Each structure stands twice: as structure tokens, then as C-alpha cells.
Amino acid sequence: MAPRGVYRQRDGWGTQHSVLVDYGGPRMEISQEKYQAAGYQPPFEKLPWKGERPELNPSESERFMALQGLIQWTTAVITQADRIANAKIPAQGSAEERRAAVHAIHSEADFFVTAASRLIAYRKWVGALGLCTGVDFSELDQFDTDNTRDLRNMREHVVDYFQGTGRDQDRWMIETPGYKADASAMVGTKIGGRLDWKALTEAAVRLRPQILKEPMPRPA
DSSP states (O other), rough: OEEEEEEEEEEETTEEEEEEOSSSSSSEEEEHHHHHHHBBBGGGGGGGGTOOOOOOOHHHHHHHHHHHHHHHHHHHHHHHHHHHHOOOOOOOOOHHHHHHHHHHHHHHHHHHHHHHHHHHHHHHHHHHHTTTTTTTHHHHHTTTTTHHHHHHHHTHHHHHHTTTTOOTTTSSSEEESSOEEEETTTTEEEEEEEEEHHHHHHHHHHHHHHTSSOOOOOOO
């Protein structure tokens, strides 16, 4: 994150005005002259005076929301994976208990797909804003596929697909040498026969410590 001015203070530097600068964590007050010579943004004349209620800088606000969302949905993927793993069908349970467990697994898988979709969307957003340039997203990017996008849309509109009116009905079923499944199914660790929730979670677990180290943008 490039240094950014937070506010200016009248006569805060001897006979000069001063500026509080955010360096991506620590903040330091410097003179107006030094601030302008360094070319920091926003321009000095656009900074709020200390004590004034500043308006949100849309650019910095957007950067903040993007990185916050990336952390949120990375964590959500990990949390949902735990819920899928713990939603097991009891070997000795009654028919009703087994049926309830199957329903729970399907529900948790739906929530996982939503979290995965949002994680991929936020990863693209931070990339477009030039954030997290030192973070290795290569594992996560492998899941940014048509199959993943299909899965999110199809499970969201599953009733349409069961009724034969889904927009991409021809892709509702997937067939591989090992299995044939529709987007509502669970084949091993693959939701809808397409998204490996365990592999994506492992990528998210490795990604999370990296993004937590990134400096958080602060709306001015």
C-alpha cells in the first residue's frame, strides 16, 4: 500500500501546516512541504482538516472492501469445509437420521459452493485493484473454471434444472470415465461431480496466512 494522507492540521509543524500520513500500518505526522514534495495522495488541498468529518475516499473504500471480502470468503470456505466433513451419515442410525444427514450434507455443500464462488470473485476484485501483488494465487486460480461457475448457478436455480427449464440444461449432467452425475450430486469430495471441496479448502488454508499479512487499506 502506498503512503496516503489521512488529514491535515493547521500550524501543526511550526509555521507550516502538517499532514498525518498512513504508511500501511504505522502513521506519522510530516510537514506540508515534505508531503507535497513526496507526491503523496490525496493532494494536500483535498485532505480534510483535523476534526472535520472526512468523506470516504471511494477508491480507498473500495480497496478496503475488496481485501476484507477476500479474507471473509477465504475463511468461509475453510469453515464450510469443516461443516461438510462433520455432516456424516450414521452407519447405525435410523432411516430418518440417515435421511437428515443426507439433507445436511447437501445444504452444507450448497453453502460451500456459494463461499467458493464469492472467494473467486473477490480474488479477481483485489487483482483488478492492484492489491496483494505478492500473494501467490496460483492454487486458487485453478478453480476459476466454467465448471465452478456452472455449479454455482445450477445449484442456485436447482428447481429450474429439475423441471427441465434451466438456462444451461445441456450442462446439468457431467460424465467422466469414472462417474456420471448432475450438479446437485456429491461424488466423493466433488460437489456436483465438478468442484473438489477438499482440494479448494487446502488451497484456502495456504492462502489465508498470506492475505492476513497484507496491509489493510483505510478509508480516508
